Amino acid sequence: MCELLGMSANVPTDICFSFTGLMQRGGNTGPHRDGWGITFYEGKGFRTFKDPNPSCESKIAELVQNYPIKSRAVISHIRQANRGAVNLENTHPFTRELWGRYWTFAHNGQLSGYQDLPELRHRSVGETDSEKAFCWLLDNLENRYPELPQDMVEVFNYIATLCDELRDIGVFNMLLSDGEYVFAYCTNHLYYITRRAPFGEASLIDEDVTINFQEETTPNDVVSIIATQPLTEDEVWYRLKPGEFTLFQFGEVISGNSNSLAHVAFAEAKPRSQAPTQALD
Template sequence: MGISSQQPFSSELLLAEFFQRGGASDHHSDGWGLAYYDEQDSQLRHGLQPAFSCYQARRIISRHLKATSLLAHIRKATVGDLKLVNAHPFRRSLWGQDWVFAQNGDLLDYQPELRTGFHPTGETDSERAFCYLFDELSEHYPSRMPSQQQLAAILKLLSDDIARHGSFNYLLANHEFMFAYCSTELYWSSLVFDDVILPGESAGRQEAQSLTEATGQRVVLISTQPLSLYQPWYPMGRGELRLFHKGQLTATLFDPEKESHPLIVPPAFSQSVLYL
């Protein structure tokens, strides 16, 4: 799950629902991870227990964590043992900035040549793909970060090449930007928070304030499967890359011939929810 927001965003309700998929409502029970940005500094947290029952994960949720950029991951181990070194998100530094990466999918027989200083510390195909992306980026742009458009374009080309080895859905973020790439299935939703309704709760400002203190706050949510906030979730197409900046979509690169999944619209609406 990814969150990109205009201002620091309180994510506890979304994290609580997402972490239920880590062994309670879904079978991704091989640990969890969380990366978020406090200003420009990244913070990383990992655990090996199922997310829904992990004391450390529940404690983080209870702290009312606020961030402008956040990645959360629940793992179903396919490549690599159940060790912290194999837990997503992963972090690397490039162009003087911390970047975090989380992936959902499987890459078969994926052993790219790595020529620069980016090498995996664990055993996962996901971390190898992350290192390959940064290996290529550092060779193309060794001294400084390219423009948003240039970075999105080269990530699209590199990601398409990696996706030939299997399923490769990922989120890549720094303190300001979030890239989402879909090879099989990924959804996103864009909100302007005034009031937000959660299942089993009444509409009203109390629920909105538990998510954000800023009326008019712009937030983008990204997830492999939609969360149950009552708003539409838009499917990304296969081979599509989107760039989000502080809670707003700024670029879309896609393959017109590839299909996407259907739009998911909740069964009930309320005037207290603003749709984009």
């Protein structure tokens, strides 16, 4: 299986800390040796770095770790191939245009019968079930909403129903972003943490790295990190349940099903002194 990493922030933020932990799972502390990729949104544009080689050995990954690209929305993925060869075209994340926006997608899991998913305007380039599912999602979106909708929460609620259909044919953990929103859908393994003031320290599980976010942030910063498995050992991560989805906008959870929203309401209602440790990337 693969692993996912996403970020949603209210200010341009680098993801070097979390990305460093994830890259170790790509062939060092984890078995995901079949490529990696990351997409950063900047305004209406994006930068994508991909490599079909193990991330723990990749010079490109090393560049990304040491080059603090700042973004409000990031999607990343490390691959353990199960559908399609190990090559660049099968390496996540995938990006396509819809309604004059770039949409980026990454998937963890395996789907059965995915070859039967119809393709219309959006076509697969590689051989993966993931890219096929992404094209199918976009075609369904375009068919339902020929023009850019005004209510994007409604759009993502509809995307959640499409994800439910895909979950019926296999494991479908997914991250999707258009640069403003970051959408997370869970079949079995997906966690997130929202970090805000008062900031503290956090230590990676996969690398001997600790950071004090108090030194890196302002009191107004809000950043949410989504990952297949928690990346830090001294923070409280919320685990999404099967069939649960969460929609982030500029770091905040703005929509989701009842369990996710209840978690956010509970966390916000607790006195600050009792709140889980929260921090930045």
